[in-house]
Amino acid sequence: MMRAILLLACSAALALPGAAIAQANDYEQAVELRRTDPAAAAALLERWLDAHPGDTDALVQYGYALLTLGQLAEAEQAFAAALAIAPGYTDASEGIALIAARRADRQETRRGFALVEGALSDLGSGQRDWHELGAVIGAPVGLLGTLEGQVRWFDRFGAEDVELGALYTHKAGENLWLRAGASATPSADFRPEIGLAAGLDYRLAPSSVATLDVSWQRFPAQDVVSLRPGFTQYFGGGRYALGVFGRAVFVDGDALVGGSVRADWLPADRTRAFVGVASGPETDLGEVRDTTSLYGGGEVPLSATVSLLGSLSREWRATGADRTEARLGVKLAF
Template structure:
């Protein structure tokens, strides 16, 4: 090698990011920068377990959990007894909500090497009412209509079961009485959390011998993941197909939510696009908000200007809603709501009361 070539190689080595600069960036909270540096160092030093540990910790802080797990597993491939890597994997499982695996990993650690807060946090989360496998909801509603029209009445019950950390099933029976006609709508919803990829769900339902509700319907949707901590913007989309006595109705509803969990704020905007029973295209929109009023109370409000199909025919409706959700205990919650609708033929005002119980 020539002297100039040697000097150039030495200069490149001196300019290359180092393990120490990557660790410093992580400790300073500059996680994106740290991830880039440590990934480059890992390529140069593929047998350095410390580099992969620090890379895994950095990726975990960024919410890139799959990549973080791969880096931590690589650490253990190189150093199977590396306690910090085992602890990091247990914390990662906790962050992902896989509490059973987190508990299993934490239990395998020696007592004198386990952070005292780790097992306590995992145990508290596993005992939380939110992890109760069953949930039941009951609701009732009464609507007064303008003019001489008779009131509407509704009642229903839902029963949900969490199958595992990511999957749940919910059944619903909903009785409605409108204009002297009665329907009972039955549905089953399957929801599945996708690791690092959000939530997907599908609902099948229908009203046997329907007078005004859908005879058969299928609905599916997706909610994108949020950043670690639950803050930020979330995209949503829902599509449905329903068969009524007067024809088929198809709908697509894309939306976006802004979540600021630390401030107890949630805002939503949703577009509604319908192909109605006459094959006419109709559109609408909805804006909604939720605000934490106290540790146990939340205020809910929405305004909608969109087609409505639940009465058997698609019609334009403008509605405003206000509600209060109150958590009486960790397992019991109540909600009350008031809705006012303006339709072409009449106005409707609805009062709704509901309760939910986890067990």
């Protein structure tokens, strides 16, 4: 009897170190595989975390493996779990910031798409006939660029213009995007006869993006130069964004300035809700006028490739009628 007990005790003593070594090997192998085979690393870390749910190092390694696989929501949960246990864990905080940058990139990435959009307006003082209809198509150009072409029809109090435009965007570096565009309106009544534009986005930090756009437009009544700097900060792993933008318009030797603030909620790819306020110069009628506006809208996916876009805005003008606009569009991704 005593001999049997001793044998069982010895077997248990030998088995426990073997199990511990096997588990330790899971973690060590996962760390080695995380960059070369993230799927295998994630599987090993899942097994390790089943036995060690409070291991913050393993949670962070698991988060980075999932981030490499593009599973942003799951990676965010792993980093958040590590921070809940160790709020000062720098690698976990950096992981959250990287997720915000990745989500920002997804929102900015222009895949192939086609968009048809229309707008109807209701103006004060009994004025009508303010409508728009447009179509935009964009496609990748090489590995780092996209090209968009657009045609838009505008109706303003019985005068109609058709404006044609193109925009090229190029990813010039890991944190830098450049764009250039041009437009023309044959026989223009109030839209720019010709226009040129250039701009850039620069990521200052994983969740902070600075923008700058400059344009020149020759309207039938005047030439207009516009400068629009901006800054966007992403929060909550990229699920929320707050943008602040300025605008300076130079016309006939005068400079008019304004600005806007916009807040976005980005719960998933191709899903967005936004609200904003803007005040300053605008050129909807072919001449510069001070305008204040409140607006909101969003994008909702209807299927894997089709999204519905909509917005509603209210504008108050220093001169001319106030305006309420409803805008609706359908976007097809490919």
